[in-house]
Amino acid sequence: MKIMQVEKTLVSTNRIAELGHRPLLVVREKVGGGRQVAVDAIGCIPGDWVICVGSSAAREAAGSKEFPSDLTIVGIIDHWQVDSPSPPAPLPPAGEGSGERPGGTEKGRA
Amino acid sequence: MKIMQVEKTLVSTNRIAELGHRPLLVVREKVGGGRQVAVDAIGCIPGDWVICVGSSAAREAAGSKEFPSDLTIVGIIDHWQVDSPSPPAPLPPAGEGSGERPGGTEKGRA
Amino acid sequence: MKIMQVEKTLVSTNRIAELGHRPLLVVREKVGGGRQVAVDAIGCIPGDWVICVGSSAAREAAGSKEFPSDLTIVGIIDHWQVDSPSPPAPLPPAGEGSGERPGGTEKGRA
Amino acid sequence: MKIMQVEKTLVSTNRIAELGHRPLLVVREKVGGGRQVAVDAIGCIPGDWVICVGSSAAREAAGSKEFPSDLTIVGIIDHWQVDSPSPPAPLPPAGEGSGERPGGTEKGRA
Amino acid sequence: MKIMQVEKTLVSTNRIAELGHRPLLVVREKVGGGRQVAVDAIGCIPGDWVICVGSSAAREAAGSKEFPSDLTIVGIIDHWQVDSPSPPAPLPPAGEGSGERPGGTEKGRA
Numbered sequence: 001m002k003i004m005q006v007e008k009t010l011v012s013t014n015r016i017a018e019l020g021h022r023p024l025l026v027v028r029e030k031v032g033g034g035r036q037v038a039v040d041a042i043g044c045i046p047g048d049w050v051i052c053v054g055s056s057a058a059r060e061a062a063g064s065k066e067f068p069s070d071l072t073i074v075g076i077i078d079h080w081q082v083d084s085p086s087p088p089a090p091l092p093p094a095g096e097g098s099g100e101r102p103g104g105t106e107k108g109r110a
Numbered sequence: 111m112k113i114m115q116v117e118k119t120l121v122s123t124n125r126i127a128e129l130g131h132r133p134l135l136v137v138r139e140k141v142g143g144g145r146q147v148a149v150d151a152i153g154c155i156p157g158d159w160v161i162c163v164g165s166s167a168a169r170e171a172a173g174s175k176e177f178p179s180d181l182t183i184v185g186i187i188d189h190w191q192v193d194s195p196s197p198p199a200p201l202p203p204a205g206e207g208s209g210e211r212p213g214g215t216e217k218g219r220a
Numbered sequence: 221m222k223i224m225q226v227e228k229t230l231v232s233t234n235r236i237a238e239l240g241h242r243p244l245l246v247v248r249e250k251v252g253g254g255r256q257v258a259v260d261a262i263g264c265i266p267g268d269w270v271i272c273v274g275s276s277a278a279r280e281a282a283g284s285k286e287f288p289s290d291l292t293i294v295g296i297i298d299h300w301q302v303d304s305p306s307p308p309a310p311l312p313p314a315g316e317g318s319g320e321r322p323g324g325t326e327k328g329r330a
Numbered sequence: 331m332k333i334m335q336v337e338k339t340l341v342s343t344n345r346i347a348e349l350g351h352r353p354l355l356v357v358r359e360k361v362g363g364g365r366q367v368a369v370d371a372i373g374c375i376p377g378d379w380v381i382c383v384g385s386s387a388a389r390e391a392a393g394s395k396e397f398p399s400d401l402t403i404v405g406i407i408d409h410w411q412v413d414s415p416s417p418p419a420p421l422p423p424a425g426e427g428s429g430e431r432p433g434g435t436e437k438g439r440a
Numbered sequence: 441m442k443i444m445q446v447e448k449t450l451v452s453t454n455r456i457a458e459l460g461h462r463p464l465l466v467v468r469e470k471v472g473g474g475r476q477v478a479v480d481a482i483g484c485i486p487g488d489w490v491i492c493v494g495s496s497a498a499r500e501a502a503g504s505k506e507f508p509s510d511l512t513i514v515g516i517i518d519h520w521q522v523d524s525p526s527p528p529a530p531l532p533p534a535g536e537g538s539g540e541r542p543g544g545t546e547k548g549r550a
Contacts, residue, residue: 001354001366001367001368001399001400001401002366002367003356003365003366003367010161010187011187011188011189012161012185012186012187012188013186013188014152014185014186014188015152015161015184015185015186016151016152016171016184016185018170018171018184019184019185024111024161024185026113029364034139035113036111036112036113037111037112037113037161038111041346042344042345042346051340051342051345051354051367053398053399053400054165054400055165055166055384055385055386055388055400056165056166056167056276056385056386056389056400056496057386057388057389057397057398057399057400058165058167058398058400059166059167059170060348060389060396060398061346061348061398066170067167068163068167068168068170068171068182068184069111069163069167070111070163070164070165070166070167070168071111072398074345074346074348074349074398075342075344075345075346075349075354076342076343076344076345077340077341077342078341078342078343078344079341120271120297121297121298121299122271122295122296122297122298123296123298124262124295124296124298125262125271125294125295125296126261126262126281126294126295128280128281128294129294129295134221134271134295136223144249145223146221146222146223147221147222147223147271148221164275165275165276166275166276166277166386166496168275168277169276169277169280176280177277178273178277178278178280178281178292178294179221179273179277180221180273180274180275180276180277180278181221230491230517231517231518231519232491232515232516232517232518233516233518234482234515234516234518235482235491235514235515235516236481236482236501236514236515238500238501238514239514239515244441244491244515246443254469255443256441256442256443257441257442257443257491258441274495275495275496276386276495276496276497278495278497279496279497279500286500287497288493288497288498288500288501288512288514289441289493289497290441290493290494290495290496290497290498291441331464331476331477331478331509331510331511332476332477333466333475333476333477359474371456372454372455372456381450381452381455381464381477383508383509383510384510385494385495385496385498385510386495386496386499386510387496387498387499387507387508387509387510388508388510390458390499390506390508391456391458391508402508404455404456404458404459404508405452405454405455405456405459405464406452406453406454406455407450407451407452408451408452408453408454409451
């Protein structure tokens, strides 16, 4: 399964009937990564780090073997520490650059 | 599911009977990205941003469990904001460079 | 489905019985791209641009649900315009470089 | 199947019922590689190099055809020699650089 | 299907019962490429260039629909010419560099 972050809800008025009313969410594996669409089987909000199942298991996880999903959110991760995409510079100049750590944020949910 | 843009119809006179008369569309994830072929289960036109389902779910989404598709269009996205491939420069010279945002176009459909 | 070009036939004398006598073809997505093996369900010749279906749909497309294929050729594309891998230089020196367009070949089949 | 290393257990309180109480582990293909989540069908500990099966086979390997997994650990590798991501420099300066081989660690399990 | 080369046998004492006694082989698509694990349904030896089937077809190819494989060797390629990863320099200095062609080895099997 993939670890992805929920970005927002996706609105698609014109879609096949088999998708029903399941919410579709835009998710991405990391900041700046490619965006995909996942079916929400949990009830997520933007910012959540979630577990997404793909392949044929995504269908059953979305509710039934006939559901046309290839990416379904099956769990919300309690705490997730993002990998920093670029490591901090070895010797930052003293006196500045105190903030702005790239990546390295923690996402929790009660 | 993947977010892709419809480019054009693909003509394949010589094909297996199982494909029937379902339209085949050339789609791509982003401008300059690799092109793939998707079965249209909705009725799209070139330029549409669509949701494409892959894996085994693509078969059922195309109409039946026996349909030989591994990528099927299951919905048209109402509004889609393309990621800009290269971020804007941090400090553009004042007084010029007002236009020309790379990417950042919006695609709607009534 | 993927758009691939047929390169040649692959000979594998020592193979599992389930593959039967279906021809196996070496295909690639683009010139210089990685080569894969596809089961031919159409009757292709080297140079053809074809539609290859993967995932579980490749089995049924190859003839039966039990056929062990994960990539099956399901159609020959009537006309295909290859993407040029590198765009032409913006300002070529006048008077030379008239030919040699990279890529940009068209493949037809009566 | 993929060769991956177990990093840690993943806690997801809010998840679909079908996942049951099977442990979910964070795994990665190499140091610095992207992290994924696998269902543990063996009983692994952090640091183990394991065989992970994906696709539809991950469901059955996790216990039943209905289990919503697309990545399941099916075996622990007895001994695994990690590829060194960057080859050693051809001529290191004599007298220093004795340690710090990138990669190249061996992982065994009684 | 993928074209891969057999590297060696993989020993995994601690594995799920469903894998049975089928040999597991370490395979890679090219020299220096990432290593994966395939179930051997043919009887290969290190150095063989083989056809590996993935997706759900890998299960049936390994012997039964319940076999937990996502990569199964289904055939040995009679003759395989490796792509050279880097093309030869256009004009090598005369008098040296006679040998050492990168890649370009042929693998046959009686």
